Amino acid sequence: MKTIIFPSDYFNINEVDEMYKKEYNALLQNDYFDVILFSYDIFLESGKIVLNRIPNRPVSAIYRGWMMKSEIYTDFYTRLQQKNITLWTSPENYRKFHEFPYIYPEIVSDTARMLVYPSDNVDWQEVRQKFRRFMIKDYVKSVKETDFPKYISSDTDITEWKILLEKFLQYRGTLYTGGICIKEYLDLKHYGTKTNEYRVFYINGETATVSRNSGQGNYTPLPPKDLLMKYQHLSSPFYTIDYAQLTDNSWKIIETGDGQVSGLSDNQDIENFYRTLQILTS
Ligand SMILES: Nc1ncnc2c1ncn2[C@@H]1O[C@H](COP(=O)(O)OP(=O)(O)O)[C@@H](O)[C@H]1O
Ligand SMILES: [Mg+2]
Numbered sequence: 675m676k677t678i679i680f681p682s683d684y685f686n687i688n689e690v691d692e693m694y695k696k697e698y699n700a701l702l703q704n705d706y707f708d709v710i711l712f713s714y715d716i717f718l719e720s721g722k723i724v725l726n727r728i729p730n731r732p733v734s735a736i737y738r739g740w741m742m743k744s745e746i747y748t749d750f751y752t753r754l755q756q757k758n759i760t761l762w763t764s765p766e767n768y769r770k771f772h773e774f775p776y777i778y779p780e781i782v783s784d785t786a787r788m789l790v791y792p793s794d795n796v797d798w799q800e801v802r803q804k805f806r807r808f809m810i811k812d813y814v815k816s817v818k819e820t821d822f823p824k825y826i827s828s829d830t831d832i833t834e835w836k837i838l839l840e841k842f843l844q845y846r847g848t849l850y851t852g853g854i855c856i857k858e859y860l861d862l863k864h865y866g867t868k869t870n871e872y873r874v875f876y877i878n879g880e881t882a883t884v885s886r887n888s889g890q891g892n893y894t895p896l897p898p899k900d901l902l903m904k905y906q907h908l909s910s911p912f913y914t915i916d917y918a919q920l921t922d923n924s925w926k927i928i929e930t931g932d933g934q935v936s937g938l939s940d941n942q943d944i945e946n947f948y949r950t951l952q953i954l955t956s
Pocket of ligand 2: 916929
């Protein structure tokens with residue numbers, strides 16, 4: 675049986691972090707997995723691994739918890755090995771799905787066109803020539819849920835552009851990762867005020883779960899099966915891909931994620947998720 679590792683509560687190593695309580699409880703009610711807790715905070719502050727228990731024989735484990743920068747995940751992986759725990763996802767595969775430019779070449783035909791700058795030194799002339807409208811992300815995330823504009827137009831003058839880029843960097847703060855991704859802004863289809871986006875968990879080469887992820891009603895069309903299946907054999911054993919419907923009814927990949935640090939969708943059936951994970955990993 676595999677083990678799931680969750681972050682613990684800040685003050686109590688024997689209690690799960692509030693954010694993962696539902697997932698943890700779903701596991702306690704079944705015997706799909708063993709569970710181990712670790713202090714995310716102590717690890718990030720000092721690099722030390724504190725666990726609620728150390729397995730007495732080597733185990734294979736899956737992390738479910740907060741994102742880590744790729745270098746930190748590498749360290750996490752190595753230090754857990756010293757405690758008899760081998761994570762299912764290698765540091766290499768973690769980076770590949772966590773930092774979009776690494777997976778981009780493998781999904782390029784089904785995602786927005788993109789320019790990548792390994793630092794924040796963005797060539798504004800190149801960007802405005804390539805895209806009429808675009809959005810900014812770093813290698814991992816956007817700054818949605820802030821007052822940052824949803825898209826930027828090629829008409830923007832260079833002074834205004836520089837202010838926007840500075841603001842983006844400021845909003846990402848210490849979470850800023852890698853460099854800058856400039857992505858063509860796509861015309862997403864709306865149903866009322868909601869877009870039609872899905873998060874798909876891929877587990878061990880299977881399209882494991884497909885869940886609505888943009889607060890839309892349960893009547894909207896699903897992404898085509900052949901598109902979902904096209905990406906079920908990428909290199910990592912556990913990853914997510916988010917898909918969105920466009921106004922012309924075609925579908926594009928919006929982003930990818932490492933399965934361990936991708937949130938479940940709002941209405942996703944947690945018990946079913948872990949049952950599926952258990953079946954596909956045993
Ligand atoms: N290329 C794009 N064109 C138009 N809208 C997009 C594009 N990429 C993302 N979005 C919208 O912005 C939201 C956030 O973008 P996403 O890439 O998922 O970043 P985050 O990592 O911050 O979740 C998406 O859920 C989608 O609604
Ligand atoms: Mg997203």
